[in-house]
Amino acid sequence: xxxxxxxALLLTVLMLMTMLAGCGKKEEExxxxxxxxxxxxxxxxxxxxxxxxxxxxxxxxxAEHPEWEITFKYGVCSEGDAKTNVTTDPSAAxxxxxxxxxxxxxxxxxxxxxKLGGSTVDxxxxxxxxxxxxxxxxxxxxxxxxxxxNTWFMFYDKSAFTxxxxxxxxxxxxxxxxxxxxxxxxxxxxxxxxxxxTLFGADGTxxxxxxxxxxxxxxxxxxxxxxxxxxxxxxxGDVGSAADAKAFFSGTWxxxxxxxxxxxxxxxxxxxxxxxxxxxxxxKSFAGTKAIGVNPATALYKEHPEICVALALYLGSTSAQxxxxxxxxxxxxxxxVKVNNDALAQAQMDTMDWASIVQPVVADMGLYWGPAQSMxxxxxxxxxxxxxxxxxxxxxxxxxxxxxVQ
Numbered sequence: 001x002x003x004x005x006x007x008a009l010l011l012t013v014l015m016l017m018t019m020l021a022g023c024g025k026k027e028e029e030x031x032x033x034x035x036x037x038x039x040x041x042x043x044x045x046x047x048x049x050x051x052x053x054x055x056x057x058x059x060x061x062x063a064e065h066p067e068w069e070i071t072f073k074y075g076v077c078s079e080g081d082a083k084t085n086v087t088t089d090p091s092a093a094x095x096x097x098x099x100x101x102x103x104x105x106x107x108x109x110x111x112x113x114x115k116l117g118g119s120t121v122d123x124x125x126x127x128x129x130x131x132x133x134x135x136x137x138x139x140x141x142x143x144x145x146x147x148x149x150n151t152w153f154m155f156y157d158k159s160a161f162t163x164x165x166x167x168x169x170x171x172x173x174x175x176x177x178x179x180x181x182x183x184x185x186x187x188x189x190x191x192x193x194x195x196x197x198t199l200f201g202a203d204g205t206x207x208x209x210x211x212x213x214x215x216x217x218x219x220x221x222x223x224x225x226x227x228x229x230x231x232x233x234x235x236x237g238d239v240g241s242a243a244d245a246k247a248f249f250s251g252t253w254x255x256x257x258x259x260x261x262x263x264x265x266x267x268x269x270x271x272x273x274x275x276x277x278x279x280x281x282x283x284k285s286f287a288g289t290k291a292i293g294v295n296p297a298t299a300l301y302k303e304h305p306e307i308c309v310a311l312a313l314y315l316g317s318t319s320a321q322x323x324x325x326x327x328x329x330x331x332x333x334x335x336x337v338k339v340n341n342d343a344l345a346q347a348q349m350d351t352m353d354w355a356s357i358v359q360p361v362v363a364d365m366g367l368y369w370g371p372a373q374s375m376x377x378x379x380x381x382x383x384x385x386x387x388x389x390x391x392x393x394x395x396x397x398x399x400x401x402x403x404x405v406q
Contacts, residue, residue, distance in 0.1 A: 034069040035304060037311060040077040040085070040094035044328060051327040054315075061314045068307055079290045086112045090297035095308045096315070100150070101135040101289045102361050104143050114296040114305070116142040120313050127318060129353040132333040134203055135289040138361060144291030145316030146333045147324065149352040151287040152187065155239075155258035156247035158267040168280065169272045172247055173228075179235040179245035182225070182380055185372035186286055187249060192221045193357055194274060194281040199368060204360035211368060214397040220276055222389040225379050236380050252331065255344055268347040270355035287356035289333060292316045364401075371399035 037058075045054040054074065062070045075094055077085045082099035087110035099107065107113035116124070121142045124133050128146055136144040156166055160176040172178050181187045189199070196217045201209040212218075228234055235242035238250055239261045249271065250257070258266055271283035292312040295301060301308050314320060321332040331345045333352060339345035359365075375396045378384045384392045 032067060032069040033304065033307075034071075035300060035307060036071045036073055037096065037300060037307065038073045038075065038094045038298070039311070040075040040082070040097040042078040042098065043076045045098075045324075046074060046076065051323075053324055053327045056327075057315055057320045057323065058311070060319075061311055064314075065310070070307070082293070083107060086110070086295065090295060091299075093295055093298070095295055095298045095300045096312050097293055097295065098147075098315075099144065099291060099293050101144065101146070101291055102359070104136070104138045104361055105363070107293065108138060108143065111297055112295055113143050114294040114301065114309070116144070116294070116309065116312075120145075120309055123313060124316075127334045127336060129333070129335060131287050131356050131358055132289055132352050134205070134358045135287065136291050137203075137205060139205070144293045145312050146289035146291045147316045147321055148290050148330050149287060149333050149348055150251070150289060151285045151348060151351050151356050152249055152251040153268065153270050153285065153347045153351045153355070154247060154249050154272065155254070155262070156267045156269075157262045157265050159262075159265040160246035161267070163267070166247075166267060166269055167272050168275070169283070170275045172272065173231050173233045175233075176246040177233045177235050177242065177244050179238050179242040179248040180228075181238060181249065182229065182236050183373060183376040185369045185376065188372050188376045189368075190271060190283040190285055191225060191274065192218055193284045195221050195276055197221070199357075200360045200362050200365070204358045205362065207362035207364055210364070211397065211400040213400060214394060218397065219390045219393045222375075222379075222384065222393045223386055224274060224276055226382075226384055226386055226389060229379050229382060252344060252348060266343075268343040270347060270351040282355060285351055285356040286359035287352055288359050367400050367402065371396045374399075 039054065039058060041054045044050055046052060055072070058072045062068070077094070077097060079098045079100045082097055083103035083106050086093040086097060087106060090110055090112040093112065104113065124142060124145055132146050132149060136142055136146055154166070161172055165171045165175060169178065192213050197213045199211050200206050235245045238248040238254070239245045240257060258268070271285055273280040273282050292315045294308045294312050318334045318336040321334045322337045324330040325332050325337060325339065325345070331348045335353070339349065375384070375392065378392065
């Protein structure tokens, strides 16, 4: 009897000791996922002079994701060269790279850029204007995270025009010479789009819809442009070709030219409105972006797509765009980034937000450029008149849609 009690007591002691040992044992930490991520971007984003923006953001990303043990491998590739360098051998290219949005069709064709979805798309749409995020939409899918815009706006002399004048092209022409590159088809569309003309549907993504620069709405614009070219204060070109111009239209690349022309009186804002039949219509520039893309052909993407996508989203995030602006003056698309009193940055952001349309990247967009340039050249040469405006407009529209209707 005593023996049974002893063994029962011994068993209880052993159980208690086991429980105590279990409580004191340190819980093992989950094993980290170790990966090497290859990232390509322009040299300027990796240089000491610009605070090594790319490396800085990647390291911040890694710090925010302790569950991944990431080693970064960097390569130099400008946004303009992405299409060539990535599509040469997608499986050997970067996991994440920066590109110009007009390259999307070629990147898709080469299976060198991944579709984005879910919460990634939600974040892109929440942080950017519709124009900005639609630049990375192709055939209904998102293919990148935009981080800076590419568009044009207006530089003007504030000693010649008030801020109110600068809202109306007609008010400006009544006061002083204004230069506009009417023979450049990248700029010409802004007048027609202002009056409801469209390129490939309402959002520029429907190739089958073709270009609609037809009917009364387009003829009204052509007649406006005939009068514009005849205005004694109109100059075709920019301030470089018309030294007396008190306003001209271009983008960030011509900022120094504007400073040289107007000095402390420099004003910058989106393109103004035009008066069509007594109604003010907002001119709208073509807009594109540079963006962050993900390569679906790499070994890392096939095993850990979530890491590649998360990094791309981070590099185009509000905080990363703020750093990009602070370190390199890269003007953001993210509407949450404050640019304070930077008129150049604000003009580009405002243009992307409410004074532009997406420059279509559909297959037949190439049909637009030639006929539009010819129309601009004929208007400046005054071979387009009020008498033949309707005929010339319909001929332009037909030429823009020739391949689409064959």
